[in-house]
Amino acid sequence: MKFPYSFPVTRAFCTYLGQTALLAGETFTSIVAGRIRWRLVFDQINEIGFGSQAVVIITGVFTGAVFTAQIFFQFSALNMSTAVGPVVSIALCRELGPVLTGLMVAGRVGAAMSAEIGTMKVTQQIDALRALAVNPIDYLVVPRAVAMLVSMPLLVAECVFFALIASYFVATRILNVNSVFFLHHMWSYTHGKDMVMALSKGFVFAIIVVFIGCQQGLTTKNGAVGVGRSTTDAVVISSLSILMINFFLTMALNIIFPAGVRS
């Protein structure tokens, strides 16, 4: 058993993973026990959900537009321009929508969570909460986790929706793809399970962003420098985790929701 612990990096990774898993476990225990402050949850939904609208919509619109243009340029040479719709749609639902939303939310919300909780940690505000007999996990992590689990799948759906609208306009108005063929093919090849896959990924990425952001904040040390480091680490670790876990999630979800033509 000494082998994995002989590497400091492995040990640090295992410790971090364990601490984050414990935080998640304690948070879900509190949620199940009903220790939810709904006013704080709505505040966080406003901050995470409504506050991320512009970022997510702009990301969706321009990703849908540029992806459509690029696919069209490649496919039109093969006389397959009407296949642009389904390719864009499936790619957006199954991969680009959830991943890009996850990354944007990790950058915007994960960083803010880590910075806010980290600042509270180094200015003894978290100790003050504890001294006032208020559990910091119940007060700080639970509302953020509930808000994130509600908001993220909706943000993913919103990103995909606006990306598809942008895709339709770019394909039919700028690149002159026949709108009937575009919509028909898109409809034929895109299934409800693709959207379920998008929402499932959104849910998993919400867990990654919220617990990494909060864990980084709660373990912040060394004043302002520490807050800066925690914030950077929260964004980097959650972004890399999203990209890596996305691969395994794709493989697993493809077994549950295999890709294919509507029967």
Add this chain to the structure above:
Amino acid sequence: MSSSSPNLIEVRDLRQTIGTQEILRGVNLDIPRGETVVLLGQSGGGKSVFLRHLIGLMSPLSGSIRIEGEEISRLSERELEPVRRKIGMLFQDGALFDSMNVYENIAFPLRERGERNGKVIREKVANALELVALQGQEKKMPVNLSGGMRKRASLARVIISEPSCILYDEPTAGLDPIVSDTINRLISRLKSQLCVTSIVVTHDMISTDHIADHVALLRDGRIHFSGTLEQLHTSEDPVITDFIQGRSHEID
């Protein structure tokens, strides 16, 4: 939870290390009910670390802390909550919540303990603000308060839940003599009006003379002296006389 002991808090052989440094090396101290105990000691000597143990913000390496006869040193975070409801703590920088104004900060403990009646909350906040002489500052955010006001607002947040014991971490540090005197008078007033037991960590001798019933000196991680204010001033122990007179032998 009730105890026949005259002491509210009893600390036995408390040990703690931070990193490789041994901060507390077997602290023994009794805190009598209703008295103000001042814990003196050099900066970085472990006074604040000791104070944090009394409210469960740190777990000791070994030793025992009994509050009203109940051993708290091995309690979990959730098991500590009832203990913390009886003890308030004034942090060195106030530790007011940045996201809330003064009113919300002071009302916070009441709301967290389930008080939903707005009128009751307003009345209690007004009383607490009056006690710390901060009327009219309710709408201010902590960032817009001076150091003394932050401490007083923080003290109002502590006393609103009527604790039986208040822990003060350097209550006069960084304050001018006038504001320090205001804080000292507040501590004395809380003792006489609310009959609270107070434990004050400081190295301010003026403050000590003003508020202390009982004084302890922490040195090298142990209680070097424990006695009344008079015993402290009449002591011929060079460590105590050097501390009282602010004399250093490090650079001659």
